[in-house]
Structures are given as structure tokens and as C-alpha cells.
Amino acid sequence: MSQDNLHRPTERDYTLLIIEDDERMRRSYADYFRHHGHRVIEAGSAEEAAEVADISHFDLAIVDWSLPGTDGVAFCTRLRAQRPDVPIVLLTGRADLDSQLEGYTYGVDDYWTKPFPLSLALVKVQALLRRHNHESIPNDRISFGDVVVDLHTRTVQRDGQHIELSDKEFGILRALLAEKGAPVRRQALLARVWGYESLPVTRTVDNYIVALRRKIEDDPAHPKYVLTVNGIGYRLHRDAK
DSSP states (O other), X not given: OOBOOOSOOOTTOOXXXXXXXXXXXXXXXXXXXXXXXXXXXXXXXXXXXXXXXXXXXXXXXXXXXXXXXXXXXXXXXXXXXXXXTSOEEEEESOOSHHHHHHHHTTTOSEEEESSOOHHHXXXXXXXXXXXXXHHTSOOOEEEETTEEEETTTTEEEETTEEEOOOHHHXXXXXXXXXXXXXXXXXXXXXXXXXXXXXXXXXTHHHHHHHHHHHHHOSSTXXXXXXXXXXXXXXXXXXXXX
16 A cells, blocks of 8 residues: 555645555556645555555545455445545446446445546546535534434434434434435445444344334324335435425
8 A cells, every 4th residue: 555645635735545456547546646736545455445544634535346355335335434524436347327326325425437537537526525625514403394403412303392312313313314315225324323234133224213213203104204215225305394
């Protein structure tokens, strides 16, 4: 793994994490981004990247889907749980629509199909970083319907009344809110809320969803906020009336 200086960047000076097992492709991206003023951390596998993900500052991650060992989407899921503030790009040779739709369910912000032009990659990275910096302005209170969630105090009110959520229920609600209506896989919720990808009992997430619905839905049997996405997981519909 090669790393540039990892001090926290200035306004125009960002650090990118590139995880790609094809050394020629990885180096091509890394050299291009460095040439345009960015710092780059390179890794050839998810395991290699995990060594720096916990201790090094980076502003955006570009992750290849097909990696040796732990695959890229599993790494994206864990990274999203650990660093919800970091934009993630999934890089892959899978160009079909189903793969693209699946890719976004792992919490990524953009999906690039190989071969992806370097000039377009640079523009997209800059756009993602600008958008992220704009959206990173704190907004601790989020409301939908008659429900108000305070992310700072970890409290929830419904119709002005305090609702007591367990840590896991609040974690699920926060994870769904973070995706702004996009579907979240059960495996992703396990990683973000429980800290791992699978459980012997696969209905653990479903059971907590049932409990959450009982507390925030008018009719838990016919939810209008926490919706099931068949074959994937759940999403939060904030615009429901």
C-alpha cells in the first residue's frame, strides 16, 4: 500500500482512497488525481484498505466491486457504517441495469462502469466532494409526518410526545434517514447497527423493524414511513401524509 502525506486537507486539497486490485488501473487513477492536486491512498484489497480506514483521514473512497478476499460491496457496507460522512464510489465492469441498481443499495454515492474516463472521474469526484461539503452542514433535527428525530440527543417525538426507542431501533431509524429514501439492505443494516454483516437468525432486522413501526406508525400493519422493499430490505418514506 502506498500513501501520500495524510494531514487533514485544505479547502482545495483532498485525500482519496482508491481500492483496486488491478495495479495498472489503480496507478492510472492515482497518478491522474495526484496530477490534479489530490492526495491518494492506494490499496489492492479490502483487507489492505481496512488497515488505514480506521486511522487515516480520507475524503472519498473509490472501491472496485470485484476484489480478492473480501469483495468491494462488503467493504462499502462496512465503510458506510464506520464513516457515514465519506462519499463512496463503486467501480466495476458490471454495466447491466440490475447490477447498477444493486450497487446503490450498498450505500454508495456513485457507480462507475469500466473503462471509466479519467477526465470524467475527476469531474465527478469534484462534484461529489462539493455536494458533500454543502450537505455536511449539521442538521440534527429531522421530521417526517408527526415524527421528529433529534440525532444529537438521540430522542424521538411523535405528535409532540416522547417515544422511547432502544439503541438498535434508533440505529435502524438513523441508518434509514441517512439514505434519504433509498433502499437499505438487511445486511447493510446489520453492519451499521450491529457491527457485522450476518446473523444466525436472519429475521433479526425484520423483528426490530416491526418494533420500530409499532412506535412511529399510525397503523403498523400498513406502514407509511418504514416501507419494505421486496428482495432487498427497507426504506424510509419521509414524504408520506
